Amino acid sequence: MEPPETRAADEADEADEAGEAVEVGERVPVDGPPGEPELPDSQEISDLQLTSVSLTSRIVIALTVAAVIVGAAFHLGMVFLSIAPSNTLSQQYSTTINDYVYPEFEQNWKLFAPNPLQENDDVQARAEVLMPDGTSTTTGWVDLTALDQAQIVHNPFPSHTQQNELRRAWSFYTDSHDSQGHPVGLRGTLAQEYVLRIVAHRFGPHLNGGTVQRIQVRSADTPVGSPPWSGDSNGTSTATSYQPQPWWNVSSEDFT
Amino acid sequence: MTDQNTSTSTSGYGAASGSAPVPSPFAGLPRKVDAAIGKGLARITGGPVAPYQSAVIRIGFSLTWLAFLLREWVHRDELYGPDSPWSWSMARALIATNHAFTVLMWSDSRAWFEFVYAAAIAASVMLLVGWRTRTASLLFMIGVLALQNRSVFEGDGGDNVIHIMAIYLVFARCGQVWSLDARRARRSADRDRDRDWDRDRDRDPVGIVMWVVFAAVLALVTVLGKLSTGWALILWGFLAAQAAWWLVRRYAPGEPRTVMTMVGNVVHAGAMLVIVVEVCLIYSTAGWYKITGSRWEDGTALYYPLHLADFTPWPALSHALGSSGLIVMLITYGTVAVQVAFPFTLFNRRVKNVLLVMMMCEHAGIAVVLGLPFFSLAMITADSVFLPTSFLRWVGDRVVRALPGRRAVVPRQRSEGEPSASTLPV
Structure with a gap:
C-alpha cells in the first residue's frame, strides 16, 4: 500500500529521504534489521492483496465497502443539512435530520457569525438578606461577569467556569424566555434555575452579615461601539442599558 | 455567435475531414474508471489509509482533552460534579428530552463522578500513547461524552470539535504509527523473523x-x-x-484474518473520509455564515471580539491590534476568504499547504489573543489531518530522535522474555 500523497512526492519528499540517509548512518533504526529501509509501519503490518482472497471473501469486502460508502454519505448528508442554512430539503426532512444529528452530532460553527457579538453583556446580581435583628436589606449590585473577567485577564489558560459558564447560561436564559421575561417550556424553567444557582453558588448563603432570602439578576449591556477609525463612530451609542429580571426566592438546595 | 462564425467553423471541420478524426476525449473512459476503482479498492483494503494523519489527530485530540481535564482539575466539581450549578437532576431533566449519552447519569454520587473524571484522564493518556488504541479510543469517547453531555452549557466550539472527533476516532485505526501498539507489533514481527x-x-x-x-x-x-x-x-x-x-x-491466521483486517481498513478509510469532510464543513459553514454578516462585509468584524472582555486576556495587545483599520480589515477579509476557499484548495497540494499554514497560524493567534487555547489546539489538530505525509514523517523522526532513551529500547527488542504480542487490532 502506498501511503497517501507519496505519489505526489515533490522535492520536499526527496530532500527528506536524502537528509535521512545522511543522518541515519550512526544511528541504528529501531524498525527492522539494519540496512533495511525504514518503512511506514502500515506497510510492514499489512500489505494485503484483494486478489489473494476467495470470491466469498471478496463479496464480504465488497458489501463492507458499500455499507461504509452509504453510511458515510448518509452521515455527512445529515450533518450538512443540519448546519447549512435552512433550505427546502432540510425543511422537508427536519424530523429525520434532527433525530439523527441530536444530541451527539450537534454542531454549531457560527461563533462570530453572521456578525460578531457587538456588546459586552455583564450579568449582575443583588440579594435581599435577612439580618439577625429581623430586618431585611438589599445588597448592592455585584458584577459577576466582571469578577470572571478579572480572572481571565493575563491568564493564558482561562477556565470554562470563567469564560463560558455565565456567558452561556445567560444566553440560554435569554433564548428560552419570551420578550416579557416568561420562561418558555422546560428549557426556560431550567435556564432560570441554572442562572439562580450560579448566582447562589457565588454569593453563598450568607452575605453582608445576613442570610440570603431572594436574588435579583439583571444584565448590563454595553455596546462596543463602531471602531474610531470607521466613519460612523458618531452614530453609535455606547451607553449601558439594563435588563432587570424579577426577584427570585432562594432555597437552601440552591447553594449546594 | 453570428452566422459568419458558424460557417467558418463548419468549413474548419470540413478541412479536417480528410485526415484522421479527432480522438474522442472519452475513449477508453470506462476502462480508466474501472482501473481507478480497482486502484482505490486496493488502496483502502490493502492497509489503513493515511496512517500518519490519523495518528496525528489521535495525538492532537487526546492531548487537547487531557490538557483541558488537567487544567480544569480544580474546577472539575463546579463544571461536571455533584456541586455544579447545573445540578445532576437538571442535567437528567434535559437529557430525558434529548437522550444524550453520559455515564455520569448512572449515579449522582461523588465517588462515581471522581472515578469517571479520573478514568477520562486515564483514557486520554491511553489514547495519546496509543496503548491498546481500539479500546482507548472507545474509552476516550465515553469519557468525552460523559463529561460534556453532563454539562452542555459549559462547552464552547473546542469542546464541540472534540465531541464529534472522539466519536469518529473510534472507527479509525489511528494507532498504526507513533503508538505503543505499533512498537509492540514491530517487536513481535521481529521475533517472527528470528524464529x-x-x-x-x-x-x-x-x-x-x-x-x-x-x-x-x-x-x-x-x-x-x-x-x-x-x-x-x-x-x-x-x-x-x-x-x-x-x-x-x-x-485462523490465514484468509479469515486477512478479510477481517481488510474490513477494518475499509471502515478506517470511511472514518477518515468523514473526518476530512467534517473539517471542510466546519470551515465552509463558518465562512458561509460570515459572508452574510454586515460587519464581515464592511471589514470591521475583528474589531468587536478584540473589545469583548470575555475574549481579551491581554487587553493592551487586543486594543493595539484593533487600533489599525488596515490590519483589522485585512484579517477580517482574510478569515472569510480562507474559510470559504479552503475546501476547494484541497485539489491543489501547494495551495492547500499554504492555506493550511495560514489557518494554523490564525488559530495559534486566536489561542493567545482571544484566550481560547483549547479551542485553538483542537482546530489546529483538525487542520493537521491535511498535512502531507512527508512533513509528518519528518516531524515524527525529529521528535523520536530528540526523545531520551531511544537507544535503550534497541537491545530489548529481541529478548526472549518479552511480553506477548497484542491480539487486539491496533
Whole structure:
C-alpha cells in the first residue's frame, strides 16, 4: 500500500529521504534489521492483496465497502443539512435530520457569525438578606461577569467556569424566555434555575452579615461601539442599558 | 455567435475531414474508471489509509482533552460534579428530552463522578500513547461524552470539535504509527523473523483480562437497564468485534484474518473520509455564515471580539491590534476568504499547504489573543489531518530522535522474555 500523497512526492519528499540517509548512518533504526529501509509501519503490518482472497471473501469486502460508502454519505448528508442554512430539503426532512444529528452530532460553527457579538453583556446580581435583628436589606449590585473577567485577564489558560459558564447560561436564559421575561417550556424553567444557582453558588448563603432570602439578576449591556477609525463612530451609542429580571426566592438546595 | 462564425467553423471541420478524426476525449473512459476503482479498492483494503494523519489527530485530540481535564482539575466539581450549578437532576431533566449519552447519569454520587473524571484522564493518556488504541479510543469517547453531555452549557466550539472527533476516532485505526501498539507489533514481527512462530505467545493475557472486565461491566449495566438500545448495540458490537479479532488471530491466521483486517481498513478509510469532510464543513459553514454578516462585509468584524472582555486576556495587545483599520480589515477579509476557499484548495497540494499554514497560524493567534487555547489546539489538530505525509514523517523522526532513551529500547527488542504480542487490532 502506498501511503497517501507519496505519489505526489515533490522535492520536499526527496530532500527528506536524502537528509535521512545522511543522518541515519550512526544511528541504528529501531524498525527492522539494519540496512533495511525504514518503512511506514502500515506497510510492514499489512500489505494485503484483494486478489489473494476467495470470491466469498471478496463479496464480504465488497458489501463492507458499500455499507461504509452509504453510511458515510448518509452521515455527512445529515450533518450538512443540519448546519447549512435552512433550505427546502432540510425543511422537508427536519424530523429525520434532527433525530439523527441530536444530541451527539450537534454542531454549531457560527461563533462570530453572521456578525460578531457587538456588546459586552455583564450579568449582575443583588440579594435581599435577612439580618439577625429581623430586618431585611438589599445588597448592592455585584458584577459577576466582571469578577470572571478579572480572572481571565493575563491568564493564558482561562477556565470554562470563567469564560463560558455565565456567558452561556445567560444566553440560554435569554433564548428560552419570551420578550416579557416568561420562561418558555422546560428549557426556560431550567435556564432560570441554572442562572439562580450560579448566582447562589457565588454569593453563598450568607452575605453582608445576613442570610440570603431572594436574588435579583439583571444584565448590563454595553455596546462596543463602531471602531474610531470607521466613519460612523458618531452614530453609535455606547451607553449601558439594563435588563432587570424579577426577584427570585432562594432555597437552601440552591447553594449546594 | 453570428452566422459568419458558424460557417467558418463548419468549413474548419470540413478541412479536417480528410485526415484522421479527432480522438474522442472519452475513449477508453470506462476502462480508466474501472482501473481507478480497482486502484482505490486496493488502496483502502490493502492497509489503513493515511496512517500518519490519523495518528496525528489521535495525538492532537487526546492531548487537547487531557490538557483541558488537567487544567480544569480544580474546577472539575463546579463544571461536571455533584456541586455544579447545573445540578445532576437538571442535567437528567434535559437529557430525558434529548437522550444524550453520559455515564455520569448512572449515579449522582461523588465517588462515581471522581472515578469517571479520573478514568477520562486515564483514557486520554491511553489514547495519546496509543496503548491498546481500539479500546482507548472507545474509552476516550465515553469519557468525552460523559463529561460534556453532563454539562452542555459549559462547552464552547473546542469542546464541540472534540465531541464529534472522539466519536469518529473510534472507527479509525489511528494507532498504526507513533503508538505503543505499533512498537509492540514491530517487536513481535521481529521475533517472527528470528524464529518459528510460537502461537502460545500470542495469547495476550492482558487483552483477555481487559476484555473480561469490560464484558462484565457491560453485562452489569445492561442488566441494570442503564443503556439505551442503540448504545447497548454499539458497545456489545465493539466487544464482539474484539473477541472475533482475537479468535481470528489465534485460530485462523490465514484468509479469515486477512478479510477481517481488510474490513477494518475499509471502515478506517470511511472514518477518515468523514473526518476530512467534517473539517471542510466546519470551515465552509463558518465562512458561509460570515459572508452574510454586515460587519464581515464592511471589514470591521475583528474589531468587536478584540473589545469583548470575555475574549481579551491581554487587553493592551487586543486594543493595539484593533487600533489599525488596515490590519483589522485585512484579517477580517482574510478569515472569510480562507474559510470559504479552503475546501476547494484541497485539489491543489501547494495551495492547500499554504492555506493550511495560514489557518494554523490564525488559530495559534486566536489561542493567545482571544484566550481560547483549547479551542485553538483542537482546530489546529483538525487542520493537521491535511498535512502531507512527508512533513509528518519528518516531524515524527525529529521528535523520536530528540526523545531520551531511544537507544535503550534497541537491545530489548529481541529478548526472549518479552511480553506477548497484542491480539487486539491496533
